[in-house]
Amino acid sequence: MRLRQLAVVTALLPLLALPAHAEARDASRDTLPAGDGWAAQGPGTTGGAAADAGHVHTVTTRAQLVRALDGGSDTPKIIKVAGTIDANTDDAGRPLDCADYATDGYDLASYLAAYDPRTWGAAKPAGPQEDARQASAARQAERVVLKVGSHTTLIGVGAKAVIKGANLQVRNATNVIVRNLDLRDAYDCFPVWQPNNGGLGDWKTAYDNLWLSGATHVWVDHVTFSDRGHPDADEPTHFARNHLRHDGLLDITNASDLVTVSFSRFADHDKAMLIGSGDTATGDRGRLRVTLHHNEFRGIVQRAPRVRFGQVHLYNNRYLVTGDDHRYSIGVSTESAIVAENNAFHAPGHIEVADLVKSWNGTALQQSGTLFNGYPVDLLTIHNAYNSGSERDLVADVGWTPTLHTKIDSARTADHRVAREAGAGRLP
Template sequence: MRLRQFALAAALLGTFCLPAHAGEQVHDISRDPLAPNDGWASYGTGTTGGAAADDAHVYAVTDRAGLVRALDGGSDTPKIIKVAGTIDANTDDRGRHLDCADYATGGYDPKRYLAAYDPRSWGAAKPSGPQEEARQASAARQAERVVFTVGSHTTIVGLGSSAVLKGASLQVRGADNVIVRNVELRDAYDCFPVWQPNSGGLGDWKAAYDTLWLNGATHVWVDHVTASDKGHPDADEPTCFARNYLRHDGLLDITNGSDLVTVSWSRFADHDKAMLIGNGDNVTGDRGKLRVTLHHNEFDGVVQRAPRVRFGQVHLYDNRYVVPDDGEYRYSIGVSTESRIHAENNAFHTPNHVEAADLVKSWNGSALHASGTLFNGYPVDLLTLYNAYNSGSERDLTADVGWTPALHGPVDSAAVADRAVARGAGAGRIR
C-alpha cells in the first residue's frame, strides 16, 4: 500500500510540478551579434558573423575533419561552427596525432640545419641550399594540416567551458563579418622555424603561425577567447645561435589593412610577442585602417606587444596586465610608426624591478593618450613618466592623438575593470 501511495504521489508531482529550472532556457550565444557601439567592429554595418546561417550551415564539430568540412575552404556562405571539446589540428584524416617527425621530408634534420647555417661558418646570408629547401617542404606539409581559412559571415563559438583548438592557426584573410567567441586557442606550434640572420641585428628565429591572424579582414569581433602557448612554452625551448629557438608567432595579429576590429573579454597568456597591429613601417596602405578596440582583456605573462601598433587608430581601455615575478618582460604598449593609441583606465601589476616607464616603448611613434592608469594599485601619469625616463634616448610622446573614441560602452575605472577582468576574461566565462 505504501509503495502504491508513493508511486501515485510521484506521478502527481511529475504531472503538476516542473523540475527545478525547467522553465529556464540556456541562451544560445552562437547567433549573438556584436552590440551597437561596442568598439570599432560595430561601426557601419556592424558585426553579425554567421547569424544569418540556415540550419544546414550550423555545425557542431569535434575533430579536425569536421572543422575542415564546416569551414568549407573559407567560403562566404553564412555559417555557425560550434566547437565541442578539444580539436587537435595536428592529426591525419583518420584522427591519428602527428608530430614534427611525421611532417619532415626531403632529408630535413634539425641538427643538420643548425650545422649548415651556423653564423660562424655560414655568415649573415639568408639560408639557402638543401637543408633550407627541406625545411620549406616540411613546413608546407605542416601548414596543410594546421592552417584553417575562415571566410566571411562566419561565427566560430565554443560550446560550454572546455572548447579548445589545439595547434591550429585560424586565418581570416580578406574576409568580412567574422566572430570568434568562447574558445581556447592553444599552442600553434611551428615544427620548422626559420633562421633569419639579419633580424634585429643579432639574428632571430621566426615561427610561422599565429593562433589567430586577421589579414586584410574587416568587421571582426573576438570575444572571451583564451590564447596561449600552453603545452609548449617558448621559455622551455633551447638557445640556438644565442637566440631563443622560438616555436610560436603571435597570439592575435591584425595586419595587412585589417580594419574595424573589437577584441573584448579575452585572455592572452604566457607568450612572447602577443599582438601586432600593422606589420611594417613602410606599409603606407594601412593609413586610415587598423581601427581596433581592445577592452576588458587580460595580458598575463606576455613579454611584449600587448599590443604593438603601426598606423592604427586603437582604443585600449579597461584592460588588465600581469607581469609575473620570474618572467621575462620588455614592454606592454608599443608605439610605432604613425600609430594613434588612446589608452585609458588600464591596470598593471608588475614585480619590483619593472617601473611604470617600462610599460611603454616607442619606435618612430609619437602619439599616445594615456589616462586613468593604475600601476600596482597607484595612479600614475604614464606619459609624463615615459618622457622623463627616456629623455635624451627616445623621442617624446604627445597626448594629442588626433581623435576621441566614440564607439564604446561605459568605461569603468581601472580598479573596477581590473577586478571584473580577473573574474570574467577568457574562454568559458561568458555570463
Template sequence: MRKRHLALALGLSGLLCVPAQAEARDISRDTLAPNDGWAAADGGTTGGAAADDAHVYTVTDRAGLVRALDGGSGTPKIIKIAGTIDANTDDDGDHLDCADYATDGYSTKKYLTAYDPRTWGPAKPSGPQEEARQASAARQAARIVLPVGSNTTIVGLEGAVLKGASLQVKNADNVIVRNLDLRDAYDCFPVWQPNTGGLGDWKTAYDNLWLNGATHVWVDHVTASDKGHPDDREPTHFARNYLRHDGLLDITGGSDLVTVSWSRFAGHDKAILIGNGDTATGDRGRLRVTLHHNEFDSIVQRAPRVRFGQVHLYNNRYEVPDEGDYRYSLGVSTESGIYAENNAFHTPGHIEAADLVKSWNGTALHQTGTLFNGYPVDLLAIHNAYNSGSERDLTAEVGWTPTLHTKIDSAGTADREVARGAGAGRTP
C-alpha cells in the same frame, strides 16, 4: 555559463548538423552590440547569425572543422566546437608530430650544422636543408592553417579547446570568434634569419589567430596561450632563443573595424601586433581596433604594439611577468594613435612604470586613468621623463577621440571584473 546538452554531439565524431535551438542559451546567434568598439561601425558585426539550420554545425575533430569551414567560403555559417580539437592530426584522426611532417631529409641537427653563422656567415639560408625545411613547413601548414571565410561565427561550447591551429581570417568580412581556448600554434620548422637584429634570429610562421585584410571582426571571451609547448622550455641555437610561436593575435594587412573584448592572453612572448610594417602606408585610415576588458597575463611584449592604427585601449588588466626578459606592454610605433583609458597594471618590484611603454618612431600616446600597482600614474609623463635622449618625447594628441564604446569603468573596478570574467568559459 549554463550547462550545454552535448551528450549526442560528444558521442559522435566529425561534423554534425544540429538544430539552432539545441542549446538552452545559444550564444552562437549573438551579434556585436551597438557601439561596442570599432567592429560596431559601418553596419556592425553579425558573423554567421543569419545562417540557416543546414549551416549550423557542431564539430568534434579536425576533419569536421575543416568541412564546416568550407575552405573559407562566405556562406553564412555557425560552427560550434565541442571538446578538444587537435589540428595536428591526419585524416584518420591520429596525432602528428614534427617528425611526421619532416621530408626530403630535413632534420634540426642538419639544419643547424648547415647554417651555423660561424661557417655559413651572414647570407640568407639556401640549398638542400633550407629547401627541405620549406617543404616540411608546407606539409605542416597544410594541416594547421585553417581559413575562416566571411559571415562566420565560431563559438566554443563548454570547455572547448582548439590546439595546434592557426585560424586565419584573410580578406574576409563579418567574423565572430567567441568562448574558445586557442592553444599552441607551434611551428615545427623555424627559419634562421642571419641579419635580423644584428645577431640574427629565429622566425616562426603561425599566430593562434591572424586577421589579414579582415574587416568587421569580433573576438570575445577567447583564451590564447602557448599551453602545451611553452617557449621557455625550448633550447637556444646560435645564441638565440629557438622560439616556436609567433603572435597570439595579429591584426595586419589593412585589417579594419575590429573589437577584442573580455579575452585572456597568457604566458607568451609577442601577444598582439596591429600593423606589420613601418612602410605599409596603405594601412593609413585602417587598423581601427578596440581592445577592452582583456587580461594580459605574463606577456613579454606587444600588448599591443601598434603601427598606423587608431586603437582604443580601455579597462584592460595587465599582470606583468616576474621572470624572464620582460620588454614592454604598450608599443607606440609609426603613425599610431593609441587612446588608452583606465587600464590597470600589476608588476613585480623590479619593473617600473617607465618600462611599460616603448616607442619606435611613434609620436603620440593619449592616456588617462592608469593604475600602476594600485596607484594612479601618468604613463605619458613618465615615459617622456625617463626615456628622454633614448626615445623621442610623445604627445597626448593622437588626432582622434573614441566615440564607439560601452561603459568605461574606473581602472580599479575593471581590474576586479576582468580578473573574474575574461577568457573562454566565462561568457555571461
C-alpha cells in the same frame, strides 16, 4: 510564515509562466552589441547569425572543423566547437608530430650544421637543407592553417572548448565572430634562421593562434590565447638565440579594420599582439581601427599591443607583468594613435612605470585613469621623463576621439571585473 511563503511564490511566478519548451539563449546567434567598439561601426558585426539550419555545425574533430569551414567560403555559417580539437592530426584523427611532417631529408642537426653563422656567415639560408625545411613546413601548413571565411561565427560549446596547434586565418574576409574558445600552441615545427634579424640573427616562426589579414568587422570575445603545451622558455638555444616555435597570439595586419577584442585572455607569451604590418606598410593608413577592452594580459613579454598606423582604443584592460624578461606592454610605433583609458597594471618591484610603454617612430599616446600597483600614474609624463633618448617623446594629441565603446569603468572596478570574467568558458 505565510508572508514568507507568499513572497517565494511571487518570485517564482515569472518562471512558472515560461512555456515548457523555453530554452536558454543560443549564444551562437549573438551579434556584437551596438556601440561595442570599432567593429560596431556601420552595419556592425553579426558573424553567422543569418545561417540557415543546414549551415549550423557542431564539430569535435579536425576533419569535421575543416568541412564546416568550407575552405573559408563566404556562406553564412555557425561552427560550434565541442571538446578539444587538435590540428596536428591526420584525416583519421591520428596525432601527428614534427617527425611526421619532415621530408626531403630535413633534419634539425643537419640544418644547424649547414647554417652555423661561424661558417655560413650572414647570408640568407639556401641549399638542400633550407629547401627541405620549406618542403617540411609546407606539409605542416596543410594540416594547421585553417581559413575562416566571411559571415562566420566560430564559438566554443561550454567551458572547455579548445583548438590547439592551429593557425586560424581570417584573410580578406568580413563579418566574423570568434568567441568562447581556448586557442593554444600554434607550434611551428620548422622555424627559419634569419642571420641579419636584429643584428645578431634570430629564429622566425610562421604561425599565430589567430591572424587577421585584410579582415574587416571582426569580433573576438571571451577567447583565451596561450602557448600552453610547448612554452618557448622550454626550447633550446641555437646560435645563441632561443629556438622560437611561436609567433603572435593575435596579429591584426595588412589593412585589417574595424575590430573589437573584448573579455579575452592573453597568457605566458613573448610577442602577443601586433597591430600593423610594418613601418613601410603605408597601405595601412586609415585602417587598423581596433578596440581592446576588458582583456587580461598575463605574463606577456611585449606587444600588448604594438601598434603601427592604427587608431586603437585601449580601455579597462588588466595587465599582470611577471618575470625578468618583460620588455614593454604598450608599443607606440609609426603613425599610431592610441587612446588608453582606465587600465590597471600589476608588476613586481623591479618593474618601473617607465617600462610599460616603448616608443619607436610613433609619438601619439593619450592616457588617463591608469593604475600601477594600485596607484594612479601618468604613462606619458613618466615615459618622457625617463626615456634615455633612444626613444621619441610622446604627445597626448592623437587626432581622434573614441565614440564607439561600452561604459568605461574606473581602472579599479575593471581590474576586478576582468579577473572574474575574461577568457574562454566565461560567457555571460
